[in-house]
Amino acid sequence: MPGVTMSFSNMSCSRCGDGFDPHDKIVNSQGELWHPQCFVCSQCFRPFPDGLFYEFEGRKYCEHDFQVLFAPCCGKCGEFVIGRVIKAMSASWHPACFCCAVCNKELADRGFVRNRNRALCHECNAADKAVLSGRHICFKCHGVIDDKPLRFRGEVYHGYHFNCTACGVELNSDARELKHRSGYTANEMNELYCLRCHDKMGIPICGACRRPIEERVVTALGKHWHVEHFVCAKCEKPFLGHRHYERKGLAYCETHYHQLFGNLCFVCNQVIGGDVFTALNKAWCVHHFACSFCDQKMTQKTKFYECDLKPACKKCYEKFPSEFRRRLRKAYDNTPKKSTSA
Amino acid sequence: MENGPVSCLPTTPKMSKAKKVIEEALENQNPELDLADKGVVSFEEMPGLIDMHNITRITLSHNKIQKVPPGIANLTQLEMLNLFNNHIEELPVSLSSMPKLRILNVGMNRLDSLPRGFGAFAVLEVLDLTYNNLSETSLPGNFFMLETLRALYLGDNDFETIPPEIGQLKNLQILVLRENDLIDIPKEIGYLPRLRELHIQANRLTVLPPELGNLDLFGNKSVLRMDFNPWVAPIADQLQVGVSHVIDYIRSETYRYLHNRHIAARGPPPPKLNDKTRKISRNRQYS
Numbered sequence: 343m344p345g346v347t348m349s350f351s352n353m354s355c356s357r358c359g360d361g362f363d364p365h366d367k368i369v370n371s372q373g374e375l376w377h378p379q380c381f382v383c384s385q386c387f388r389p390f391p392d393g394l395f396y397e398f399e400g401r402k403y404c405e406h407d408f409q410v411l412f413a414p415c416c417g418k419c420g421e422f423v424i425g426r427v428i429k430a431m432s433a434s435w436h437p438a439c440f441c442c443a444v445c446n447k448e449l450a451d452r453g454f455v456r457n458r459n460r461a462l463c464h465e466c467n468a469a470d471k472a473v474l475s476g477r478h479i480c481f482k483c484h485g486v487i488d489d490k491p492l493r494f495r496g497e498v499y500h501g502y503h504f505n506c507t508a509c510g511v512e513l514n515s516d517a518r519e520l521k522h523r524s525g526y527t528a529n530e531m532n533e534l535y536c537l538r539c540h541d542k543m544g545i546p547i548c549g550a551c552r553r554p555i556e557e558r559v560v561t562a563l564g565k566h567w568h569v570e571h572f573v574c575a576k577c578e579k580p581f582l583g584h585r586h587y588e589r590k591g592l593a594y595c596e597t598h599y600h601q602l603f604g605n606l607c608f609v610c611n612q613v614i615g616g617d618v619f620t621a622l623n624k625a626w627c628v629h630h631f632a633c634s635f636c637d638q639k640m641t642q643k644t645k646f647y648e649c650d651l652k653p654a655c656k657k658c659y660e661k662f663p664s665e666f667r668r669r670l671r672k673a674y675d676n677t678p679k680k681s682t683s684a
Numbered sequence: 685m686e687n688g689p690v691s692c693l694p695t696t697p698k699m700s701k702a703k704k705v706i707e708e709a710l711e712n713q714n715p716e717l718d719l720a721d722k723g724v725v726s727f728e729e730m731p732g733l734i735d736m737h738n739i740t741r742i743t744l745s746h747n748k749i750q751k752v753p754p755g756i757a758n759l760t761q762l763e764m765l766n767l768f769n770n771h772i773e774e775l776p777v778s779l780s781s782m783p784k785l786r787i788l789n790v791g792m793n794r795l796d797s798l799p800r801g802f803g804a805f806a807v808l809e810v811l812d813l814t815y816n817n818l819s820e821t822s823l824p825g826n827f828f829m830l831e832t833l834r835a836l837y838l839g840d841n842d843f844e845t846i847p848p849e850i851g852q853l854k855n856l857q858i859l860v861l862r863e864n865d866l867i868d869i870p871k872e873i874g875y876l877p878r879l880r881e882l883h884i885q886a887n888r889l890t891v892l893p894p895e896l897g898n899l900d901l902f903g904n905k906s907v908l909r910m911d912f913n914p915w916v917a918p919i920a921d922q923l924q925v926g927v928s929h930v931i932d933y934i935r936s937e938t939y940r941y942l943h944n945r946h947i948a949a950r951g952p953p954p955p956k957l958n959d960k961t962r963k964i965s966r967n968r969q970y971s
């Protein structure tokens with residue numbers, strides 16, 4: 343018993359220096375003893391949650407206060423960095439947060455280059471320098487392309503990443519990208535061919551500019567045309583899918599075909615291809631030569647009357663009120679007779 | 685045409701004629717309906733017509749139709765509608781919403797106004813309003829929005845003036861203003877680039893705007909009809925020798941000067957010359 347008393351009197355609390363009562367609880371941490379009320383965070387004086395504490399320069403802190411006082415913040419995500427801290431570019435980083443500004447690879451173990459205030463991996467740095475010096479960077483491997491690049495789907499590549507779609511040979515910069523046929527404009531439909539296979543495929547040549555047509559092909563007048571090179575022989579506007587009219591190996595827009603050679607049907611307003619009925623300062627196609635008042639079809643031989651330069655069949659004329667017929671007759675008697683051809 | 689004795693008996697034989705045509709068209713899937721002179725008084729005699737959604741042409745000339753039902757606008761494929769010589773006093777507002785209607789003939793009816801929004805037709809090319817009771821006050825505000833119009837027939841109506849907005853009809857090739865009461869025609873007509881047929885005979889016109897000289901009314905594909913107007917002497921003199929002489933004359937500096945003077949010193953307009961009391965378009969039931 344006395345020995346026990348003895349031993350108590352020899353011990354004191356690491357924080358307050360007082361001894362311990364025989365009935366006191368004692369906290370023993372790493373060989374040091376504490377009153378339970380003295381074993382607290384040096385900053386907030388509260389017990390350590392779950393007994394977990396951090397020590398720095400001889401003092402103990404709760405996790406929260408330790409982070410607040412001493413842990414660095416990540417330059418990317420802003421969270422505290424516990425454990426491995428990457429110190430670079432005058433900031434601290436989680437290893438996973440310190441990445442190449444271009445390709446986003448982690449840089450912690452591969453080293454980095456400072457490039458215009460960005461951290462870049464060595465490859466991206468080289469590529470960046472190459473672009474600045476006017477050289478191309480392969481879209482696939484990010485390496486510098488020293489000779490001519492292969493252009494494909496809007497990007498540049500080393501030719502050797504691809505093979506000809508037809509013969510399988512490894513390609514070089516001479517390879518041709520074949521844009522997909524009419525209707526498809528999406529780049530993803532395009533394919534690559536070596537020059538020999540491309541030529542063998544018989545790509546159509548434009549009748550106007552003599553260059554190959556890789557996009558939509560218009561076939562007309564026995565030739566192929568770029569959509570934008572198939573134009574009216576008179577006004578030179580491209581038809582762009584609108585109707586065109588052919589005559590003696592040339593194509594015309596509706597307006598100019600009509601102006602130069604033809605007649606538009608008064609009813610359907612289309613250029614008249616076959617037989618034309620002309621009368622009363624107008625023309626009609628075979629389907630539409632009819633009485634304007636009852637739509638009854640007429641032939642070359644049908645007798646008709648004229649009202650406002652429109653044809654009226656006999657039946658319609660007879661149905662006109664008599665006062666109207668009288669006026670028509672008066673007008674007719676007054677006009678010089680030449681215009682009616684029926 | 686004249687008001688004969690009124691019969692109360694249903695005109696069954698004629699009714700069945702229209703029905704028969706419709707039934708045949710339905711059977712043969714014929715998209716064109718010829719219902720001219722079938723004694724039709726009302727669309728109600730033609731059940732099923734409004735549901736023929738594939739129909740492209742309806743000819744109903746020479747009938748006695750008074751009302752066109754708004755439901756006609758459901759015929760969205762309709763390109764030609766011929767209602768010449770009926771008893772129509774009013775058109776439905778819905779008509780101008782017909783998306784494919786290219787040719788509309790409502791000549792020789794009893795219209796004294798056009799429905800509001802009438803200028804909204806999407807593709808109307810030929811509009812025949814000949815022989816009605818229309819005047820400048822009958823036109824709805826958007827009438828001259830009919831930009832696709834190739835031919836406008838307004839002959840035999842009651843116009844005294846034509847709004848200058850007619851200049852908006854840039855595709856107009858044919859303009860008929862015969863036998864109205866026109867005192868004036870607007871100079872804007874001289875700027876219609878495609879106009880090749882102009883009918884202004886039998887109005888109260890004394891001078892032509894010099895701008896009309898812009899028009900290519902000379903060519904063998906052009907027509908200017910201008911008889912029966914109380915023209916000022918120099919124009920009347922030229923007209924004696926021929927229309928081409930009138931055109932030459934109004935293009936001259938002399939005429940420009942005369943025209944300005946005439947406009948500045950113009951007196952009251954000449955009296956109305958046309959007697960319209962006997963026009964059948966005047967036989968309106970609801971006025």
Ligand SMILES: [Zn+2]
Nearest residue numbers: 416419436439
């Ligand atoms: Zn981080």
Ligand SMILES: [Zn+2]
Nearest residue numbers: 442445463466
């Ligand atoms: Zn990188």
Ligand SMILES: [Zn+2]
Nearest residue numbers: 480482483500
């Ligand atoms: Zn590469």
Ligand SMILES: [Zn+2]
Nearest residue numbers: 506509536539
């Ligand atoms: Zn190949």
Ligand SMILES: [Zn+2]
Nearest residue numbers: 548551568571
């Ligand atoms: Zn070309």
Ligand SMILES: [Zn+2]
Nearest residue numbers: 574577595598
């Ligand atoms: Zn052209």
Ligand SMILES: [Zn+2]
Nearest residue numbers: 607610627630
């Ligand atoms: Zn036609």
Ligand SMILES: [Zn+2]
Nearest residue numbers: 633636655658
């Ligand atoms: Zn007829």
